[in-house]
Amino acid sequence: MIAIGAQSHDAATIPIATMKTYLRNIVDQTGLPVYITELDLGVADDTKQAELLKTFVTTFWNDPNVLGITYWGYIVGQTWRANTGLMSSTGTMRPAMTWLMDFLHR
Numbered sequence: 506m507i508a509i510g511a512q513s514h515d516a517a518t519i520p521i522a523t524m525k526t527y528l529r530n531i532v533d534q535t536g537l538p539v540y541i542t543e544l545d546l547g548v549a550d551d552t553k554q555a556e557l558l559k560t561f562v563t564t565f566w567n568d569p570n571v572l573g574i575t576y577w578g579y580i581v582g583q584t585w586r587a588n589t590g591l592m593s594s595t596g597t598m599r600p601a602m603t604w605l606m607d608f609l610h611r
Contacts, residue, residue, distance in 0.1 A: 506538075507537055508537050508538045508539060508540055508572060509531055509535055509537050509538070509539045509540070510539075510540045510542045511527070511528070511531060511539050511540070511541055511542065512542050512543045513541050513542065513543055513544040513545070513561075514543050514544075514545055514577065514586075515545065515547060515586070516544055516545065516546055516557070516561055517546045517547060517548050517554075517557050521560050521561065521564055524561070524564070525564065528565075528568065528570065528571070532570045538570050538571070538572045539570055539571050539572065540571070540572055540573045540574075540575070541565050541571060541573070541574040541575065542575045542577075543575060543577040544561065544574060544575065544576050544577060545576065545577045545578065545584065545586060545589040546558055546561070546588075546589060546601070547586045547587060547588045547589045548588055549587075549588045551599050551600045551601070552600060554588070554599065554600070554601045555599070555600035555601040555603075555604050557601075558591075558601040558604060558605060559601075559604055559608075562574060562605065562608065563608075576591070576605075577589070578590065579591040579592055579602070580592060580593070580594055581593050581594070581599070582594070591605070
């Protein structure tokens with residue numbers, strides 16, 4: 506299968522409406538499905554990070570043109586950017602990871 510990979514580093518700085526427009530433009534211009542790659546949310550505030558992850562993941566999940574989502578690095582302190590981690594190395598989950606596991610029924 507041929508598809509487009511759309512890197513989504515630092516997605517927290519992009520309004521979801523803008524992200525939807527970008528996604529629609531990719532699909533309209535290529536006719537190809539999209540994989541969201543390298544999604545990360547560098548947000549120190551746990552509540553804000555969880556809200557953003559919920560917004561982005563549900564938007565992508567519900568778009569029939571998005572075939573998959575890859576979160577880029579999830580261990581706090583072991584990612585390429587500050588505040589993008591979703592879980593400590595001992596397994597303590599930030600609220601965003603708790604929400605994601607519930608969303609995925611895990």
